[in-house]
Amino acid sequence: MPTYRFGKHPPKIDYRTLRLADYLGPALPPPPASFENLPRVETNLKNQPVGTLFPIDGNDVYGDCTIAAAAHADTMYYGLDSDELVPSRQEVVKLYFKLTGGPDTGLDMLTVLDYWRHHNLFTRSQPLSLAPISGDEMISYVSINPKNHVHVQQAIRLFGGVYVGFQVQQNCVREFEAHQPWAPGPLTNDGHAVFAADYDQTNVRVLTWGSTQLGSWAWWDECVDEAYAILPPAARKSEFNPGFNLKQLEADLAKVAN
Numbered sequence: 105m106p107t108y109r110f111g112k113h114p115p116k117i118d119y120r121t122l123r124l125a126d127y128l129g130p131a132l133p134p135p136p137a138s139f140e141n142l143p144r145v146e147t148n149l150k151n152q153p154v155g156t157l158f159p160i161d162g163n164d165v166y167g168d169c170t171i172a173a174a175a176h177a178d179t180m181y182y183g184l185d186s187d188e189l190v191p192s193r194q195e196v197v198k199l200y201f202k203l204t205g206g207p208d209t210g211l212d213m214l215t216v217l218d219y220w221r222h223h224n225l226f227t228r229s230q231p232l233s234l235a236p237i238s239g240d241e242m243i244s245y246v247s248i249n250p251k252n253h254v255h256v257q258q259a260i261r262l263f264g265g266v267y268v269g270f271q272v273q274q275n276c277v278r279e280f281e282a283h284q285p286w287a288p289g290p291l292t293n294d295g296h297a298v299f300a301a302d303y304d305q306t307n308v309r310v311l312t313w314g315s316t317q318l319g320s321w322a323w324w325d326e327c328v329d330e331a332y333a334i335l336p337p338a339a340r341k342s343e344f345n346p347g348f349n350l351k352q353l354e355a356d357l358a359k360v361a362n
Contacts, residue, residue, distance in 0.1 A: 106160075108277050108313050111167020111210030112269045112295030115330040118214055120360035122353060124246040124255055124333050132347025135257035138304035141264050142316070145183030145301075157183070160314035161196040167210040168200035169312070170269075173297040174216055174225060176311040177267060180301060181336060184264050191226040199225065213269050213297060213330055217245045220334075243335040243350075244357050250328040253321065257303055259333035262345060266300040267334060268310065270327040280312075286319035288326035295329075 142154075149157060157179055161172035175191040182189040203211055203219060219225075221242050248255050248266065259266050273289035276296070280286075285307055298310040298317070307318040319327075339350050 106313075107164050108280065109163050109165065109167050109169065110272055110294040110296045111163075111169045111208075112297040113210055113212035114295065115269065116212040116214040121214070122244065122246045122356055122360070124248045124259060125252070126356075127246065127349045127353045128255065128258060129347045129349050132258065132345060135254060135261050138302075139257065139261045140302040140309075141180060141184065141260065142301045142309065142311075145180055148186040149183050149188055154311075154316055155314045157190055158311045158314065158316075159190070159193065161191070162193050162200070163313060166197060166200060166208050168197060170211045170213055170216045170297040171196050171200045171203070173267060173299045173312070174220060176299040177265060177334060178226060180264050180299065180311075181334075189226065195226050210295070213267065213332065217267070217332060217334075221245065243337060243339055244353065245332045245334050246353070248331040248333055250331045251325065253324075256300075256308075256324075256331060259331075260300060260303055262348065263333045263335065263339075264301075267297070267332045268300045268328055269295060269297045269330040270324075271329055272296050273323070273327055280315075280317055286317065286323040286327070288320075288322050291327065300331075 145157070146152070158176045161168065161175055163169050163172045175196050179190050200211070203215060221244060248259055250256065256266060272292045272294040273286065274292055275289050276286060296312070298312040300308050300310045302309040307320055308324055310317050310319060338344055339348065344350070
């Protein structure tokens with residue numbers, strides 16, 4: 105039987121972290137009842153298996169889920185732009201140990217995001233307009249209040265998905281292996297990071313462990329303790345969305361960034 109590892113540290117608090125809620129204006133229409141990014145990516149990438157596009161990336165051996173989820177985000181962003189970037193297991197594991205300093209200790213999500221904002225995560229010879237793969241191409245990231253489902257849904261629709269961390273419930277692995285949606289349950293001391301790509305009124309669909317996994321909104325409210333939207337360069341385009349105040353975000357970012 106395969107093993108499944110966790111490795112997300114508790115949320116790290118930094119007063120400089122910008123919040124999505126501060127940049128969603130009244131012109132922004134409400135999110136649709138459901139929205140899917142994954143089918144579009146699969147179509148754009150010739151219907152390759154999910155496990156090929158979003159492999160387990162060493163998370164069966166190491167607690168590198170925060171890096172694996174970031175790799176899945178990169179693949180999503182490229183796939184939405186009809187190009188392919190699937191970081192190798194070696195690249196993911198190498199970056200993980202670079203950020204931990206060597207031991208298999210897991211990581212907090214803000215450390216990964218701060219590194220991502222300033223550096224290339226993975227090798228790509230020709231950057232695309234949508235994919236935030238280097239410091240000057242990832243505009244920034246913003247935190248999302250996980251309890252605000254409307255904002256979570258807006259972020260999935262606007263930005264291609266959400267980088268999510270949660271406290272693991274006892275039946276997490278059993279439900280995953282049984283292909284059952286994650287449901288609320290007694291919490292453990294483990295944390296896990298995933299990338300949320302789709303939603304409807306019943307579930308959120310995330311990428312993890314070389315597959316997809318549904319989680320109920322009740323599970324989300326019980327377990328998810330942090331969520332972030334990653335802003336791609338496409339957000340700078342005037343037609344991106346009139347209800348998202350990027351100018352204010354960039355002004356605020358200039359005040360706090362280092």
